[in-house]
Amino acid sequence: MLLLLWELLLPTKTAMAINRIKTYFTKSVHIAPLAVFRIAFGLLMLASIIRFIGKGWVYDMYIKPKVFFSYYGFEWVKPFGETGMYALFILMALAALCITVGFFYRLSSILFFLTFTYVELIDKTNYLNHYYFISIVSLLMIFLPAHRYFSIDSWRKQAIQVSHIPNYFLLIIKMQVFIVYFFAGIAKINSDWLVEAMPLKIWLPAHSEMPLIGKYLTKEWVAYAFSWFGCIYDILIPFFLFSERTIKPAYFFVIIFHLATSLFFNIGMFPYVMICLTTIFFSEKFHIWLINFLRQLLKLNMLPVTESVYQPDTLQVKLLKWLMVVHFSVQLALPFRYLFYDENLFWTEQGFRFSWRVMLMEKAGTAFFYVRDKHSGKEIEISNCDFLTPMQEKMMATQPDMLIQYAHLLKKEYEKNGLKDAEVLAESYVTLNGKPSALIVDKSTVLSHEVDNFKPKRWILPMPKNH
Amino acid sequence: MKKSFIYYVLLMGTISLCFHCKKKETDGDEEIGTFDKSAMLSNYANQVITPNFVRSKQALDSFALAYTDFLQTKNTVNLITARQRFIRAYSAFQYISSFEFGPSENEFIRASFNTYPCDTSQIKANISTGNYDLNLVANLDAKGFPAIDYLLFGKSQSDATIVSLFDSNAQATNRSAYISNCLNEMQTKLNTVINSWNNSYKGTFVASTGSEIGSSLGMIVNQLNYELDALKNAKIGIPAGKKSMGVVLPEKCEAYYAQNYSVQLAKQCLQNLENVYLGRSITGSDGLGLDDYLDALKAQHTSGTLNNAIKNQFSIAKSKLGLIQEPLSNTVSTDVQAIDAAYVEIVKLLVLLKTDAPSVMGIIITYQDGDGD
Missing domain, CATH: 3.10.20 (Ubiquitin-like (UB roll))
Structure with a gap:
């Protein structure tokens, strides 16, 4: 995206560039990547919720505590007690399941967003950038026509089924992923991370007992290499994901990077969430193949989809456009709000949350x-x-x-x-x-x-x- | 598009390369934290933890023998011997209280042995009915060392009166049996713990070389802090009124009825914590411990190493604690200064052990599981 803007700045071809952007946003693309994204997101969330309940964390985080640290302006968000909390999580799991299979998709995506976000807002003790990411993606999904292909909704109501959608529906997700990586990367440009290799100089040697690689984790240069690689990876990977030419090696790095983080850090499902969700950058051919594979695997008899482009009416498009302008403006601005405070950001944490400052200290x-x-x-x-x-x-x-x-x-x-x-x-x-x-x-x-x-x-x- | 990618990669690559070259020149091939963690854990298991459990069990057995002697011949001489052995067993317990993980955790050693102050009315009720189950949660503060402390020493009663309570009193039989039952429970539990360590747990413990929650290192450090927190609060802070607006609560002292031993037990508790920190065995030989690990990690403090700061703080805290006079139950009212001086130093030690040390070791001080960011 930024590269397109870059070209826009070249004085000669401004008009052409605007046209190119417009075309880029509105061109018809196959809906398969979005359907796969829906299925992957739903399954990952379902697994995460089951894992969360299974680990006893509903009790530890939302039932056992006597008090809760609410967010500014959200003091009214309170836990519902034992039965209520488990009911809420089961509702959330059902919503995730419905998203997966595309059953009452719009309703279930709204329900998932509300239940998940409500739980996250109860206590800032449990704030994780990963959870914030899930909240945002589920919010965005409400506005996407992800159920118009390979879903129960489109099977029950053939009329809503489409084969193609305007590119901007995919771009919404892609831009959000772009922002997460990019900001996580620029947050790493600080002297502790790059000059001191902190906190990796602490976190890596703690794993010195690991088989094979353990003995390297105590080398100082390894901490520097990891810090610098992490920083460069986060900044560059979203650009490489966007380009069809570089997507394959980029995805290879996505897998390596996230598996490494899951090996060294206690970060639960997040690495797998990113590994699965970044497949949205893959070509439509891959996604069509994947869906056909799933169709055969599950022995689903579905009518072939006739070539058709989903075209929301003008009012919808307008509304979506402005919602997204607001959303992405906020997304771009929030990580910089720390500039309003003069003290050290890591020490005071004023303006720290909601900025993709992941594993920084x-x-x-x-x-x-x-x-x-x-x-x-x-x-x-x-x-x-x-x-x-x-x-x-x-x-x-x-x-x-x-x-x-x-x-x-x-x-x-x-x-x-x-x-x-x-x-x-x-x-x-x-x-x-x-x-x-x-x-x-x-x-x-x-x-x-x-x-x-x-x-x-x-x-x-x-x-x-x-x- | 392609061009700018290449520029970006080149730019970042150059920066990182320059940086690495520069780093190499100055620092060479630095090592951080090359350290044989399993050798350290093996030292803890073989030289520190198991021998202390064995010694604690021996002290308890020796008290049990003296108590049997007393029951056979109920006189003040035997009572006094039994009391001395009791104090020795209570002291030896201070050297195992910080190992509340694995087998000890399963047996609830800390809570079963040393929940104080004891509930004297619950103890009296149990004795009078003769019908009680020491395993019940309701009896947690009616058993273990604090209950025996109460029964053997009594409150402002002469030695002869105490002997008569075990001899001629209407509830003498029940009272005698009560201590035996408490002792039995403790001996059984310690046996179980020692057997566990000697059989399978030692291997499990030494093999768990990670730093995550539930790893051996994580448990040692967490329990070290738990115990230091207990020293600060239960042993000193609470009796001294730190949690009651300065109103002193002498009856909350550890070994309140024995008097004259509360400070001694606190000192032994702190000594044990220092032994654990250093990896020091019961014979006094200094093996691999947290101190060596911190040095291997090159952990620094404001001036000098973090290890030196901690060792230094241990010695300051020990000397200040040593200046508190027995009985603690009087001193909390008579010499607030001495108490506060020790308290402040223990707090400083707690901060070093609970914040600085775990942070550089990559250990989380929490007894709760959860995902990180």
Whole structure:
């Protein structure tokens, strides 16, 4: 995409270029890649949900915790209790299944987006860029005609079946994948990653016991090689995926890269999600072949699809166009919002989330909280485990917005129990990328007086020089 | 299109090449963390963990013998001997409490042996009915060392009175049996743990050389921190009123009824943590431990290595803890300064062991599973 824009900047052929872009966006392409994408996405989500429930994480993350760290503006999102949460996950799984087979596709994609996103919004402790990616893709899928081919919907209602769609439907997904890789890549252009090879210099030697490759993981140059390769890979791979000439070697690298990440890091289903979903960049020939293969495998008797191009009516096209302009503008702008804050991004994490900053830092902390009686000056040291799960405590200790949220929660809790004018203070020691731990907040700030909003959090202690 | 791809690749390639050459010149072929983790785990299993369990079991058996003597001849001399052996067993326990994984975790050693303060009314009720099941969760704070502490020492009672409670008192038989039952449970559990380690678990433990949640290294470090946290809170902070607006709670001291031993037990707990950190055996020989691993990882702190910072902090914390007078249940009111001084140093040690060390080792301090980003 950026390359097309690049050509647009050449003064001679501006008009032609605009035309070329228009043609590129609207030309008819086969729908098979989109249908395969739908099936792959549905199956991956179904597997992820089953894995999530099977690991007991519904209980660990949404039933066991006594409190939840909500997102700004989404304080109304609350868990539904044990039965409710399991029902929600089962509903989500059903929606994923329906997406896979293309049964009531529009409804099930809306349902999947809502249930998945609702769950993610309950507690920012569980924020992962991967989950954010899934939320966005499922949102985009609502607007795609992915059920108009090789689906139960199109089998029941032959009239909606089409063989071709305008290219922009595929481009929506492709651009989103492009953004994920590209921003993950430019986020790696920082001195810790490139000059210090951090945090890989910590994470790779931790696997020195691995057979065959283990002995290389302790070499410093390997950490540098991985860091630089990761950065260059993330920045370049979306360009290579876009070009038919380079897609094959590019996909080879996609597989190598994601299998390596799944080997070294505890990142669950995400590598497989990316390996499967990037097939959308493959030629339509591949996807048509794949669908025919599936058709024979499942012994499905379906009427041959007559050549037809799906053409949404003008109002729909207009609406979609503006929705996507808004969506992608937001996508392009959000990762840069950190520029509004002057302190170190990794230390303060102001503007860190929703920016595809993946696996960028090794951060850990220990937080001590104190509730002080404003009148007597006497204080209690809090046992965080009385209120938080280990995961919540771990996340809270290093993330300033969560420190404030926890302070308010403690204030409320103690005032409910009769302590008037409770003041909550904290000391949290944080280590970032292997540097000595230092206080991110100390007792000179009454944390319960601070408000969590988008303004710079002035109470965050500066990152020490040696960090 | 094609051109710009090539430019991009060339540009990035050149940058990375220059960079690597430059790096090579200055640093040479640096190694980080070349370290024989399975040798370290083997040291922990063979020289640290198993011998401490065996010694703890021996101390417990020796107390059991003295207690049997006391039951046969109920006099103050035998009571005092039994008490001494009891304290020795309680002390030896401080050296196994930090190994609450694998077999110990299965047997709930920490909670079954040392949930304090004990629930004296629950103990009295159990003794009076003579009908109880020590396995019940409700009896967690009515058994183990704290329950025996209460029964052998009593609260402001003369030695003669205590002897009479086991001798002429109406519930003497039930009371005598209660301690025996507590002891039996502990001996059985320790036997199970030792057998497990000697049979299959040692192999499992040494073979688990990763750093992930549930790996041997992960469990050692997590339990080290759990125990240090218990030292900070349960052994000192809570009695000193850190969680009660400065209102001291002397009755929450460990070995409250024995008096005079709470600080000693705390010191032994800290000593054990240092032994674990260093990989030091019960004979005092320093084998491969976390200290060596941190050095292999070239972990640095503000001045010097992280390992030196931690070792230094251990010695400061130990010396400050040593300045607290027994009985702790009095000192919490009489010498707040000494307590606070020790407390502050223990907190510093906790930060180093819970934040800095695991972070450079790539270990997650959490008892919960989940995906990362």
